[in-house]
Amino acid sequence: MAEIKDPENTIVMDLPGGTVTIALMPDVAPKHCARMKELARAGAYDNVVFHRVIDGFMAQTGDVANGNMEKDYNPRMAGTGGSELPDLPAEFSDVPHARGALGAARTQNPDSANSQFFISFKDNDFLNGQYTVYGQVIEGMEHVDALARGEPPQRPDRMLSVKVAADA
Known part of the structure; x- marks a missing residue:
C-alpha cells in the first residue's frame, strides 16, 4: 500500500486490475486538482471508460458526459465531452x-x-509546457500499463471508482 502523505490531495482509483494511487499537485495546478476532487467526490468518474489508450504514449479517460458504462455509453461519443462545469x-x-x-x-x-x-505510459517530454500536469501515480502504474489499447479500445477498461483518499 502506498504511503499517503496528504490524503486530501491523493486520488485512489480502482481499475479492473487493481488500485492506482495518484498524488495531486495543488501547489502546481490548484484549479485542476480542485476539479478532480470535486468530480471524484460527486462520483462522476465512477464507471467511466478509458476511451483512448495509445501504446507507448498514454491512457485517456474522464469523459463524464459520454464515457460512463452505467449510463447511455456510446463508444463513438466517448472522449467528446466533459462535465457541466466551466472549462x-x-x-x-x-x-x-x-x-x-x-x-x-x-x-x-x-x-x-x-x-x-x-x-503517461512513458516520459512524454514533447508535451512539457503545453499541457497541465497536476498529479503523479505513486503506486499501481502496472494497472495502468495493463489497460486495453485502442482509440477507442474494442472492450474498454473503466475506472470502477475514483475517490479522494481523505474520504475513503
Missing part, C-alpha cells in the same frame, strides 16, 4: 510529463481542459 484555464509548469504523470486533456485551446485527463 479550466491552463496551469502550465516546469513539471515534466514523466511516466505516470497525470495530465489535463484538452482541445487545441489551452484553456479548454474540463474533466478529461491522461496518464
Whole structure:
C-alpha cells in the first residue's frame, strides 16, 4: 500500500486490475486538482471508460458526459465531452510529463481542459509546457500499463471508482 502523505490531495482509483494511487499537485495546478476532487467526490468518474489508450504514449479517460458504462455509453461519443462545469484555464509548469504523470486533456485551446485527463505510459517530454500536469501515480502504474489499447479500445477498461483518499 502506498504511503499517503496528504490524503486530501491523493486520488485512489480502482481499475479492473487493481488500485492506482495518484498524488495531486495543488501547489502546481490548484484549479485542476480542485476539479478532480470535486468530480471524484460527486462520483462522476465512477464507471467511466478509458476511451483512448495509445501504446507507448498514454491512457485517456474522464469523459463524464459520454464515457460512463452505467449510463447511455456510446463508444463513438466517448472522449467528446466533459462535465457541466466551466472549462479550466491552463496551469502550465516546469513539471515534466514523466511516466505516470497525470495530465489535463484538452482541445487545441489551452484553456479548454474540463474533466478529461491522461496518464503517461512513458516520459512524454514533447508535451512539457503545453499541457497541465497536476498529479503523479505513486503506486499501481502496472494497472495502468495493463489497460486495453485502442482509440477507442474494442472492450474498454473503466475506472470502477475514483475517490479522494481523505474520504475513503
